[in-house]
Amino acid sequence: MTFKDIRKEIQSYVFLTIGLAIGTIGWAGFIIPSEIIGGGVTGIATVFHFATGMDVGLLAFVxxxxxxxxxMKVIGAKFGVKTIYCIALFSIFLSIISIYVKEPLVSEKFMATVTGSILAGAGSGIVFLNGGSTGGSDIIALMINKYRNISLGRLLLYIDSVIISSSFFLFQSIETMIYGFVSMAILAYTVDMVISGNKQTVQFFIFSKKHEELRHHIIHVAKRGLTVLPGVGGYSGEEVKVLMVIARKSDSQVIFRLIKQIDPNAFITMGSVMGVYGQGFDTIKGR
Structure with a gap:
C-alpha cells in the first residue's frame, strides 16, 4: 500500500467519524429526546429504550x-472493517450523548423533527460516501429478499413503516407516529441530496473563436477532459468548433472563470446530466 493509499484511507475514516458524530447528534440530540420513533435499527432501539429504559446505544449495538x-448464517454476507467500525462508534456516540442530553436541543417538536432528521440524514450520507454503513434494517431487507421476490427499496419502506407505526402502541399518539413518518421522509431525502449532490454532473457546450486557447486551459488548468465537435452556424454558415465538457458541478465555477478570462463573449450552455459513466466518473453496474 502506497503513502497516497494510506492517506486516502485515513481521510475516509476521519470523514466516517465526522459523519457518525453529525448523525448521532441528530438522533440523540433531537429525535430520540422528542420521543419520535424513526426507522431502521435505531428506531427499534428507541422503541425498546422507551419501553424498558435501557441504554439506546447499547440496544442498537446488540x-x-x-x-x-x-x-452471515442466512445469506453469507461479508461485512467490512468500516461497517464494524461505524456500528461500534455510532453506538458509543449514541450512548454518550444520550447520557448528557435528556431534553431535545430545541423545545418545539416540529423543529426538533426537521433539524434532527436533516442532521441524521447528512451524517448517513457522509458515511455512505466514504464506504461505511451503520447496518440496520437493510440487513433485514437483504435476508427477506433472499426468500421473497420483493425489491429492497420496497422492503426497507415496509420495515421502517412497521417500526414507526409501533410508536402508536407505545405512546398512544397518532401525532407522534406522523412525526416519525415525517422524520423518515426528511432523512431519506437528505441522504439522497448529500450523495447525489456530491456526484452531480454538468455538461457544457462552449462556442468560441478562441476555442484552441480554451481547450488548452480547460485541460491543463481546470484538469477536465473535453471533446472538440465540428459545427456549422445555422445563420452564418461559418464553420465553428464546439467544446463539449463533462464535469462535476463543483468544477463549474473554475470553468466559468477560465472562459471569462479568455473569451468573455463566448456562447455557453450548461445543463445537468442524469448520469455519466466511464473514466473519472461512475462505473456501470449490473441491473
Missing part, C-alpha cells in the same frame, strides 16, 4: 451485531 451474525 441488535446490529445480532443481525450481522444471523445474516
Amino acid at each position: 441488535m446490529n451485531v445480532a443481525l450481522i451474525l444471523i445474516s
